[in-house]
Amino acid sequence: MVLLECDNVTKNFGALSAVHTVSFALNRGEALGMIGPNGAGKSTLFNCIIGLYRPTQGRIVFNGRDVTGMKPHQICRLGMAKTSQTVEPFRAMTVFENVLVAALHGGQMRMAEAARETAEVLEFVGLEDQSDKLSGDISVPARRRLELAKALATRAQVLLLDENMAGLNPNEIDEALDLLRKIRESGKSMIVVEHIMRAVMGIADRIVVLNYGAKIAEGKPSEVVNDPQVVEAYLGSKGVSLAHESDGRGND
Ligand SMILES: Nc1ncnc2c1ncn2[C@@H]1O[C@H](COP(=O)(O)OP(=O)(O)O)[C@@H](O)[C@H]1O
Ligand SMILES: [Mg+2]
Structure with missing residues (x-):
């Protein structure tokens, strides 16, 4: 059952379309991974969902209710909370x-x-x-x-986690993953933005991939990491393969 839905969400900053016609759904009880190179629009999309930014276009529906343009405290009280990248x-x-x-x-x-x-x-x-x-x-x-x-x-009910594992060493990442799994088992739904592929793969049921503000792929983790467009997006921007372990330090 769909708990949160983004329908064609766009957020422009002047001439820059930081998020461009992105649609996806989060199901109840699901852990959805969200990945994409730096500047792909992940944090901006979170800020739209949580009410820090009003989308330029598009609709955000939570629990069957249109929450587009609501204030952060209203959205929080309805049941969505975000952790900050910083x-x-x-x-x-x-x-x-x-x-x-x-x-x-x-x-x-x-x-x-x-x-x-x-x-x-x-x-x-x-x-x-x-x-x-x-x-x-x-x-x-x-x-x-x-x-x-x-x-x-x-x-x-819904947690939006923006690079909550940045700066952690591999052991700390394992512990953080255990905690996320425990949170999920307690019945929460979550969207997990992470640069650390091992972390995303270790928690996500599905993954959405953003690049230059647009959704370029969505699917099971194993499908998404082998998607040629996704590999290209990462090779083009970071020069690293998705198959390799990130150092977990984040880069922004
Ligand atoms: N408040 C803002 N004003 C202008 N441009 C912004 C603002 N926030 C983000 N951007 C730009 O939007 C794009 C997406 O940024 P961001 O959402 O932070 O990406 P990510 O979290 O995927 O690294 C980047 O090009 C960034 O420079
Ligand atoms: Mg970010």
């Missing part, structure tokens, strides 16, 4: 407080319930023993988990 916690607040803010504002919970939810989510992501630390003082992998915790604390 991790920006409130550094002077503790880990606990950061997640609490998400539960209070995004999840619209009262204080006692929000505090309970925060404790549960921190345990779920494995940050319970760091909850009193300042967010500016925790490690990179812990910050990535904190981003996930903030999204989960809103009780969103």
Whole structure:
């Protein structure tokens, strides 16, 4: 069953069409991978879905409701949350407080319930023993988990994860993948944008490929990585084969 649908979504910045007539659907319970070279439009598309940008054209339908042009807080309250490519916690607040803010504002919970939810989510992501630390003082992998915790604390049904594994080493990527699988098993649906192919392949049921703002392929992971247009898009821009392991550092 379709949970989220993008129908011909276009986002222009002046003469640049950062996202160009992109259509795809996310099914309930699905993990959809989204890949594409730098500048392909992945983050812009996420920002359209989450209400940070109003699409120039096209429609976004969530749970049967047209959410095109709604504000981010409205969309969050309807059940979609995004983690950012650049991790920006409130550094002077503790880990606990950061997640609490998400539960209070995004999840619209009262204080006692929000505090309970925060404790549960921190345990779920494995940050319970760091909850009193300042967010500016925790490690990179812990910050990535904190981003996930903030999204989960809103009780969103759909998580949009924008390069949540950038900067992680191979062991940390494995741990992050385990956590994503656990989140998925808990009933969430997700769209996973990642440069790290092993990570995408390890979680995605299907993959959508963007290049220069347009969707160039969609299908099972094994089909998509062998698609000549996809291989060409990657060879053309990065000079690397999809078959090779990325270093996991991201590049933007
Ligand atoms: N706010 C903006 N104003 C102008 N151009 C933008 C803006 N955001 C992104 N772009 C451009 O849109 C294109 C897609 O960017 P982006 O969505 O960040 O790609 P990706 O996340 O796939 O790397 C790029 O050419 C980028 O420079
Ligand atoms: Mg991006």
